[in-house]
Amino acid sequence: MKLTRSLVFGGALLVFFAALPYIGLHVAWVLPSTVNVVNSTGTLEVLALCFIFAGVALGYDVIFGFTGLLSLGPVMYFATGVYVFDITLTRWNWPLAPALALTFGVSLVLAVVLGAIALRVSGIAFTMVTLAFAQAFYYLIEDNPHGLTGGDTGLALSSVRLPEFMSGAVSNTRNLYWIAFGFLVVAYAVVWLVTESATGHVLVAIRENERRLEVLGIEPFRYKLAAYTLSSMVATGGGVAYILLIGTAVPSAVASTTVTLSILIMVVLGGAGTRWGAVTGAMLYVYLQQYLLKVAAEPSFASMPSVLRVPLSQPQFLLGTIFVLFVIFVPGGLAGLASRRSRSLKVTQREGRRRV
């Protein structure tokens, strides 16, 4: 019953977002682009970015929300997707298929090797090691070894070897939108299958009580490594979709710790340990980020007193504040809010309000 309902709901969303580029509806105010048409290039681009980060956040939720490991390294695998794909196409002039194969191959090797090292320690030390690795990776990219990454100036994607429909031309925004959406759908399907499987139950058990699992004779290490690798590969997929959509790789935008923290915030806002939560949180975060920038650029804004204008024109400030308030007052995130409400509608009077 529950499965049918979520299948119907998910199917409806699938059809809606897949068909969205054909909807030429005029909507005032809410769109993140200055053009008030739903299928305008600007809005499609922002939505595509929403999908990409929704997928990445979903992957991150497997390691953070489901397995309970606070990794601060997801940006590394996102950056692997962005840079390895970009370098193979732009610098080495490889065709699409081998470029994709190398990108995911590199990501797999990195995830297994570095994951195995990081997982030797647990708790806060694990968090720190993943953070340090990601930071080292960032320094490496900034360093521009052998002129590969372009350092601070970044590396624009050359579309010479890409199929025509994928190139970064404005007329292709619709196609890139579908690619991003396709990535999210695949990521969702994979994460759904894994978290609903026996392996997924072991992951949740690791989060709840790792010692007990060991007593039962299940070795947590390989499951943790599997979760780490899966979430890394999903992040790499997101990186590939990102570079196709945005067309330029800049270290501060795709490899810095800020990206990791954003992904973490997306998952927590939506509700860690839930698939819909991670997706919704990420979509909302990216949308708000872009929307707030648009609002701050409006002329009416400039006439505001600076006490109001300065904070309101900084999406980072607003999103950070929202996040702090959520952590304090809405512990389960949006998903927790939703499930609390539906539960309280059903059972409240009998059970009283449960504190999460």
Add this chain to the structure above:
Amino acid sequence: MSVFVALTFSGVALGAIYFLAASGLSLIYGLMDILNFAHGLFMTLGAYAAWDVATHVPVSWGAPFVFVVALVAAVAGGALAAGLTEVLVIRPLYGRPVSQILVTIGLDLAVTGLLLGGFGSNSLSVPVPLWMMEASHIGGVNLPNADFVALLGGVVILVALEWFLRRTRYGIIIRAGVENRAMVSALGINVARAFSVVFVIGGAMAGVAGLLYAVVFSGDLISPTQGDSLLIFAFIVVVIGGLGSIRGSAIAALMVGLVQDYTNFYWGSHSGMAEIGNLSVVLLLALVLEWRPRGLFGSTL
């Protein structure tokens, strides 16, 4: 040889700043189990408080005095920021350690965003005495005077902290709390107040670190994101030294400062990699953790 001496000296000075940044983090973690991501923010706010006060004090007071005032402002700014953080966002979340980490991340982002909006992303210059921009010629080696200030700051804080933790009532409560928090509160001692004290002390040291880092290593310039880069190294120092250990932090800070300095000089120019020093520090962290997962000095204070 003289190059080596100069290099060692600047590595030690860098280590002193890392120690200032890391010791507060380590204390906070040891007592409260909080990985404080807002610590970089305390450093930044300390530096901005120093800049704000130093640019408003009349120059006629004399440059050295202005610098002392700036230093006091950095201490006050860092301590105030930390105290407010503890009371407003950490305290409501006792018993939820992951949420406490998350809330410091959000706070760091929000206030850094505010600073970016208010002051712009460009660097601001802190006025320092001319003397601190010069170098002393000692035994055939030129040593920057600013490094002496950093070193002095590190040593004074280390000694003061050791004295505080071993000789005062609050210090002993804090050490006991690091060992066994439940037992301390069972004895009827107000641990929550010790939490606030630790946060304020950590924030004060972070403020000093923020100002000295600007003075010694970034040409008297401060920027809203300076704390974030320093924070990563402070984290690395804390983990290498062992979470909760002040002496561990001091030794790890020296190691990290020296390794960074040596590799930058001896390998940086050959390999053409500007970031080799940073990379080697991460490698050091990985090696230490493989060898001793709890860091060099475990979890005793």
